[in-house]
Amino acid sequence: MEWQNLGERTVYENPWVRVNMADVQLPDGRHLDHTVIRLRPVAVATVVNEDNEALLLWRHRFITGAWGWELPSGGTGEGEDPAAAAAREFEEETGWRPGPMRLLLTVDPQPGISTSHHRVYWSDTADYLGPPADAFESSRREWVPLKDVPALVARGEIRSANAVAALLMLHHLRVG
Numbered sequence: 001m002e003w004q005n006l007g008e009r010t011v012y013e014n015p016w017v018r019v020n021m022a023d024v025q026l027p028d029g030r031h032l033d034h035t036v037i038r039l040r041p042v043a044v045a046t047v048v049n050e051d052n053e054a055l056l057l058w059r060h061r062f063i064t065g066a067w068g069w070e071l072p073s074g075g076t077g078e079g080e081d082p083a084a085a086a087a088r089e090f091e092e093e094t095g096w097r098p099g100p101m102r103l104l105l106t107v108d109p110q111p112g113i114s115t116s117h118h119r120v121y122w123s124d125t126a127d128y129l130g131p132p133a134d135a136f137e138s139s140r141r142e143w144v145p146l147k148d149v150p151a152l153v154a155r156g157e158i159r160s161a162n163a164v165a166a167l168l169m170l171h172h173l174r175v176g
Contacts, residue, residue, distance in 0.1 A: 001027045008036060016040070016075065037114040043085035044073040044118055044162045047098050047126040052146045052174050054167060055094055055126070057138035068159045069144060069152060071120070071166060072137070086121040094141050095132040099125030105169055109161035120166040146171045 008020040018038040025031055046054045056069040072093035076085040083101040091097050101121035108117055132141070144152070149171045152158045158167060 003027070005036075006031075035113060037110075037116070039114060039116045040075040040077075041082060042073055042116060042118040042162070043076045043082045043089060044071050044120040044166065045086035045090035045098060045101060045122065046071045046120075046166065046170070047090070047096065047123045048146065048170055048174060049124070049126075049143060051143075053143035054146055054149075054170060055096060056142060056144045056163075057093060058140045058142065059138040064159075066156075066159060068157055069163065070138075070158075070160045071163045073118070073162065076119075082119045083121050086119070087123075090126075091129070091132075092134045093132055093137045095130050096126040096128050098123040099127075104166055107162055107165050118162045120162055122166070122170065146175045 004025045006023040006025055008022045010018055010020050012019040016039070020036045020038060022034045022036050023031060024034045046056070048054050057072060058067065059070055060067050072086075072090045074085065074089040074092075076082050083103070087098050087101050101123050104120045104122045106117065106119050108114075110116060146167070149158065149167045153164055153168065158164055
């Protein structure tokens with residue numbers, strides 16, 4: 001069963017997001033207006049050290065009113081290599097320059113309404129440069145043992161979809 005997008009009109013736009021209304025035809029022939037949120041691709045990164053700890057950000061999200069562990073992330077610039085964007089975001093938000101970035105996974109957190117496409121990268125090396133340029137992004141940065149990830153997810157301390165998926169994958173790959 002496939003829904004068909006017969007066209008869209010923009011109802012709001014700024015440099016980061018465009019909100020459209022789509023004229024969607026359902027398989028039975030009915031039409032409906034469907035909101036589509038169009039976003040730039042997102043690059044996400046972490047580093048896992050030799051002790052199987054991932055460098056995470058502890059931050060508050062005012063939209064949900066929640067605190068939690070997250071991975072450094074941000075929008076990919078026009079024509080920017082996603083791995084380079086991930087490394088840039090990691091350095092800006094942690095003060096650590098990651099080694100070569102490897103693609104871990106891709107995830108679309110809300111495919112029913114948004115084009116938000118996340119590419120998650122990781123490295124097993126990083127060099128500390130100093131305090132992060134974007135220190136306002138988090139209250140603290142810590143090396144968190146991958147063995148603790150399932151319990152942190154269960155307690156709701158890791159809530160971001162890209163962080164949950166990536167850290168559980170890294171836990172599986174590196175811890176077992």
